[in-house]
Amino acid sequence: MGILGQIAAGLRAGLNAALAPAADPRTAYVSAQSKQRALLAQVGLAMNQVTASKERLQGRAVEDRARLPRMLDEARAELVAGHADAARLCLRRRHVVALELEALEAQLAEVESDETNLRMLERRLANQVDELVARQEVIVARYNAAEAQIQIKEAVTGVSNEFAELTAALAQAEQRTEGMEARASAIDRLVKEGLLEPLRLDSTGPGVGVRPVDDDVELQLAALERDIAGPS
Numbered sequence: 001m002g003i004l005g006q007i008a009a010g011l012r013a014g015l016n017a018a019l020a021p022a023a024d025p026r027t028a029y030v031s032a033q034s035k036q037r038a039l040l041a042q043v044g045l046a047m048n049q050v051t052a053s054k055e056r057l058q059g060r061a062v063e064d065r066a067r068l069p070r071m072l073d074e075a076r077a078e079l080v081a082g083h084a085d086a087a088r089l090c091l092r093r094r095h096v097v098a099l100e101l102e103a104l105e106a107q108l109a110e111v112e113s114d115e116t117n118l119r120m121l122e123r124r125l126a127n128q129v130d131e132l133v134a135r136q137e138v139i140v141a142r143y144n145a146a147e148a149q150i151q152i153k154e155a156v157t158g159v160s161n162e163f164a165e166l167t168a169a170l171a172q173a174e175q176r177t178e179g180m181e182a183r184a185s186a187i188d189r190l191v192k193e194g195l196l197e198p199l200r201l202d203s204t205g206p207g208v209g210v211r212p213v214d215d216d217v218e219l220q221l222a223a224l225e226r227d228i229a230g231p232s
Contacts, residue, residue, distance in 0.1 A: 057108040064101035
């Protein structure tokens, strides 16, 4: 696994940890925010490492490119001087440097490709982080609203129970009142129909009692007859 693969694996592990569910999204929001910042910091560190590696390879490649023509001039000078073995040695060393330059250029191309891919990954991760933050904010707002609704409904439920008890008590009182009114109406109807004699209080005598009206009428009639007859 190359450097880019290691970085990508670390980023995936960090992102999975950031997306792990939690009981309270408000707590998860704070935790995810810190993990997101850590992920972006990790990407920045990886970018710095790749850039430093590319700069080192570029420096070595520049040095080798500058050495090749000088080594060729040295071999030519040795050959002109009649030193064929020395010229041959210079050419062999130049060949080694050329192979090293070729390897450096291949590594440099790979590092530049890794750098390009890492930059794309950084932009994609930044977009995902922005989307995640926006989604978390919406979830937190919805969670707060739902929590407030639950509290309000619980309070309303308690008041509704109290209202239900009061309504039941009022209904019972209303039924008793209607029963009393029905009894009074029935008594009045019986009196009007002559089925029930009206009663009055009689305070004549040592005790207090009740006496029918006809008895009073008979007594008054007898008194009148005595007055008309005069003294016997």
